Amino acid sequence: MSEYTFREMMAIAAAREIRDGDIVFCGTGISMLAAMAAKHISAPHSVIFFETGAIDSLLEEVPLAVGDSRVMFWTSVNGGLADSFATMQNRFTGQHVLGILGAAQIDKYGNLNSTAIGDYFRPSVRFSGSGGACDVASFVNRTIIFMQHEERKFVNKLDYLTSPGWLDGPDGRKKAGLPDGGPSAVITNMAVMRFDEKTKEMYLGGYYPGIDPQAVLDNMQFKVDISRAKEMAAPSEKELRILRDRCDPQRLILG
DSSP states (O other), X not given: OOOOOHHHHHHHHHHHHOOTTOEEEOOSTHHHHHHHHHHHHTOTTOEEEOTTSEESOOOSSXXXXXXXXXXXXXXXXXXXXXXXXXXXHOTTGGGGEEEEEEOSEEOTTOOEEOSEEEOSSSEEEEOOOOTTHHHHHHHSSEEEEEOOOOTTTBOSSOSSOOBOSSTTSTTHHHHTTOOSOOEEEEXXXXXXXXXXXXXXXXXXXXXXXXXXXXXXXXXXXXXXXOTTOEEOOOOOHHHHHIIIIIIOTTOTTTO
């Protein structure tokens, strides 16, 4: 088995979450790379689209941003912001949409903060905010979330709620008037976290080769169940070859 980086492991772990036929709403960076890898490995009938309105992009080269002209190459539809959000919120297509998100903080129910650290009016750090993330988290059928596995990011209480996960538990989204959906996995540089079907609380689903499950707990403010955790398969030669040579040969995202 070839050596690989944890960043490559994250991209492959996320690609494995994408099902054939999913409509994948993704942003810049590793989420885009994961969507491209999935299309070439296990989900050839998945459709990638971007908030800028490019739907079903061919993606011969990895774009540097969602506004990069390469996301518009050989699209099925090349529309605008309204088209992408209509696709996401459409009663039929929305049932098949997988949103890929990131954030500065996450809690045990998968709620996200990408707005501010500290007091909202006097924050120690101010971020760019939701963008379209709140809409994605609110309306699509399923989301996966990229996070660095650090105690300051897996927090007991968010400093600000930007995007809803399961809110306060099993009936949280229903009480808030949101449709069915919610986070299904959190992909980190150590593990893949999932959410209990009944309680909607986060638990450790799988840990990367060479990672101790206790180390996962040590890098979180809240405790999670690790009894169901299994060591994940390392990236295969085929997965790494496609990721490196087909998706990002210039190492623009993999580094």
